Amino acid sequence: MSELSLIFEMNGYGFFIWSAYGVWFVLLILLFLKVLLRKKEIKRKLEYLIEKNDGFEE
Amino acid sequence: MLRKLHKYANPNKFSLIIMPIKNVCLYTALPLIAIGLIIGLFFSPPDYQQGETVRIMYIHVSSAWISLFAYVLIFFLSVFYLIWKFPLFVLMAKEIPFVAIIFTLITLITGSLWGKPTWGTYWVWDARLTSFLILLFIYLGLIFIDKAFKYNVNGDLSFSYLSIIGAINIPIIKFSVDWWNTLHQPASVIRASGPSINIEMLIPLMIMSTGVLLLFFYLIFTNIQSAIAEKKILFLSSKD
Numbered sequence: 633m634s635e636l637s638l639i640f641e642m643n644g645y646g647f648f649i650w651s652a653y654g655v656w657f658v659l660l661i662l663l664f665l666k667v668l669l670r671k672k673e674i675k676r677k678l679e680y681l682i683e684k685n686d687g688f689e690e
Numbered sequence: 691m692l693r694k695l696h697k698y699a700n701p702n703k704f705s706l707i708i709m710p711i712k713n714v715c716l717y718t719a720l721p722l723i724a725i726g727l728i729i730g731l732f733f734s735p736p737d738y739q740q741g742e743t744v745r746i747m748y749i750h751v752s753s754a755w756i757s758l759f760a761y762v763l764i765f766f767l768s769v770f771y772l773i774w775k776f777p778l779f780v781l782m783a784k785e786i787p788f789v790a791i792i793f794t795l796i797t798l799i800t801g802s803l804w805g806k807p808t809w810g811t812y813w814v815w816d817a818r819l820t821s822f823l824i825l826l827f828i829y830l831g832l833i834f835i836d837k838a839f840k841y842n843v844n845g846d847l848s849f850s851y852l853s854i855i856g857a858i859n860i861p862i863i864k865f866s867v868d869w870w871n872t873l874h875q876p877a878s879v880i881r882a883s884g885p886s887i888n889i890e891m892l893i894p895l896m897i898m899s900t901g902v903l904l905l906f907f908y909l910i911f912t913n914i915q916s917a918i919a920e921k922k923i924l925f926l927s928s929k930d
Contacts, residue, residue, distance in 0.1 A: 639732070639877070642742040648807050649745050652800040656749040660905075663792045667909050667916075674919045681926040 699776045701918040712911035715904040722901030728751075729894035739890075743807045744891070749897040750800040750878070752899040753793045756906050757825060758860060762791035765857040766833070768850035780846040781921075783853065784836045784872035789906060798822060809873050817866035819873035821859055828856040841924060 642649050695711035737744035767783035770776070801819070802812045813819065831852060839845020867876045878887045885892055 640744070643736070643747065645807050646744045648743060648803045651801040652746045652749060654729075655799045655803070656753070656796050659792050659796050663909065667789070667912050671912055671916045674916045674923065677923050678919050678926075681923055685926055 699778050701778055701781070701921065704778060705915050705918045706710050707857065708911045708914065712908055715908040715911065719901045719904035719908060722897055723905065724901075726894050726898030726901055734759075734891050735888070739807045740808055743804055744801055744910065745829040745892070746804040748754060748895055748898045750797060750804055751895060752902045753796040754822070755899055757758055757790055757794040757797055757822075758863060759903070760793065760859065760906070761825065761828075761853075761860055762805070764790075764853045765860075768853040769845065771850050772854075778847070780850060782910075782914055783840065783916050784832075784846075784849060784898050785910055787829045788893065789909045791826060793902075793906070794822065794829060798826065805873075814873050816872045816874055817870040818872050821863045821866050822861055825863060826922055828852075828859060831856070841921075 640650070641645050706864075726748060730745055734745070734748075736742045764783045765788075767779045771779035771783065798819075801822075805814070806812050831850060832925050835849050835852060837847060839848060866872060867874055879885045879892070879895070887895070
């Protein structure tokens with residue numbers, strides 16, 4: 633338990649270090665989701681249009 | 691040589707080529723980032739001056755490098771577009787700013803969280819910090835141009851010219867710590883006389899930076915594929 637609290641405290645700088653890593657993690661996850669959701673949406677639209685155009689793609 | 695490369699300028703072929711590269715990037719990036727995080731947070735030594743706060747370096751510096759590298763990439767793609775007029779170049783360049791602005795934002799926020807315990811303040815109008823904030827605004831400008839002139843040759847040209855003009859900020863960011871007296875520390879890794887940073891800190895920093903760079907490439911390649919598919923959608927919709 634005390635070892636865990638030492639890790640979180642980081643000699644009194646825990647707030648700054650963990651906040652920085654938290655911001656880094658959240659922003660990267662949001663970016664990742666944004667990129668993947670865009671890809672998914674475009675794929676869905678493209679499949680619908682290809683089907684509508686009787687399978688003509690090029 | 692250039693003629694051989696012409697066939698890869700076909701967006702569909704390019705999209706197929708980057709597919710396996712993209713997956714390799716992701717599956718290499720994730721373990722590298724995990725290893726970098728574990729070593730950086732729990733095994734690397736604290737700095738003799740900055741103590742534990744130096745651990746912020748592993749995410750701050752790697753994000754800053756990506757922000758700068760992304761701009762250099764946009765600059766060269768814009769120059770190539772203006773010279774050879776291959777639409778694929780500007781299509782690729784236009785997919786970078788949104789990803790790069792997130793890394794720039796991470797750099798500014800983590801830098802500010804590192805600045806408070808080190809300098810006693812979250813923000814100063816120091817040359818390095820200000821020039822990095824300008825980089826964020828340049829990325830915003832590029833995103834706005836892209837949104838305002840979607841699928842328009844004038845938009846492509848405006849994007850390319852702005853990115854070339856904005857490139858003046860890159861050497862300013864890099865050398866700001868040498869040209870002016872700044873609170874920000876001078877370069878300790880990429881410098882003429884070699885890295886001055888301790889090897890125990892350099893290893894996790896390099897692992898982390900490589901991981902983040904590969905993740906950046908994965909995100910860019912995915913965005914490029916989406917942009918190519920968007921053009922197909924536009925073509926198919928116009929047939930209706």
